[in-house]
Amino acid sequence: MKKRILIIGACGQIGTELTMYLRQEFGSHKVIASDIREGEEELMNSGPFEILDATNYEAIQEVVIRYEISEVYLMAAMLSATAEKFPMRGWNLNMDSLFHVLNLAKDKKVEKIFWPSSIAVFGPTTPKNNTPQHTIMEPSTVYGISKQTGERWCEYYNKRYGVDVRSIRYPGLISYKTLPGGGTTDYAVDIYHKALKHKQYVSFLNAETTLPMMFMDDAIRATVSIMEADKEDIKIRSSYNLAGMSFDPEEVTESIKKHIPEFKISYEPDFRQDIADSWPQSIDDSEARKDWGWESKVSLDEMTEIMLTNLKDKY
Ligand code: AKB
Secondary structure (H helix, E strand, C coil): CCCCCEEECCCCCHHHHHHHHHHHHHHHHHHHEEEECCCCHHHCCCEEEEEEECCCCHHHHHHHCCCCCCCCEEEEEEEHHHHHHHHHHHHHHHHHHHHHHHHHHHHCCCCCCEEEHHHCCCCCCCCCEECCCCCCCCCCCHHHHHHHHHHHHHHHHHHHHHCCCEEEECCCCCCCCCCCCCCCCHHHHHHHHHHHHHCCEEEEECCCCEEEEEHEEEEEEHHHHHCCCCCCCCCCCCCCCCEEEEHHHHHHHHHHCCCCCEEEEEEECCCHHHHHHHHCCCEHHHHHHHCCCCCCCCCCCHHHHHHHHHHHHHH
């Protein structure tokens, strides 16, 4: 089978950058972007695009057959904060879409799948610092429950049917090209926009909420590296821990102040505080390093500089 990639959920925060990266890497015509609605102009103009509902098996199968797809990146999901508001919608979207691609792979219609998991698989009883790959996992959010269940199914489909599914547990992702939507870590993107626009930010998480985070370039590199790694090197078929950096709202504020000294933050924690408090503060990603050579590159201060430089013309 020739390499032909389908990205489901291509217009979201990760999907947009992943699509552009894969098109540059493998050629535009080999990377089919799809989403429930159209995305940014740059993405729409850069290669083939299909309107596709991730919960519609027949529609996905039709696109897979028409384009002779060999690999699927399933990036459509409802994130933690939104899924708390719409539990059944979150569960249905996150689980149905995963089963659809797993079943396509089981029936040999595609060769390889990427499915993102999240630090949300961990819960309040998980060790918070340097959280190990294998540890207590009792997620307390709808999103976390769907991701943990998804991990179990990925491993099952691999062991039982030989499905080549690869996954990483993303931390909070920070990028300047596309806004995130509905996550608990979204503050770490919004803060840069507000710093430039208003020189102040009201945080929905308190000052000491340390969470694992990562700059988008690192996340894209990790995603493509695990997909391009030799099959034998992917020893974990649930999902790999992945670490970039860890910081709290106070620390990102200090980093921004090096460029915008008058920037001020204040705190009004809301329901997302409980979600954040149930997640780890830092992650042990030694298995990913050992198995497929993962290494993060971008630090908090480097990321701040990149974010502010790239967003400044917007405001
Ligand atoms: C969220 O905040 O829901 C996501 C995640 C950590 O998976 N960014």
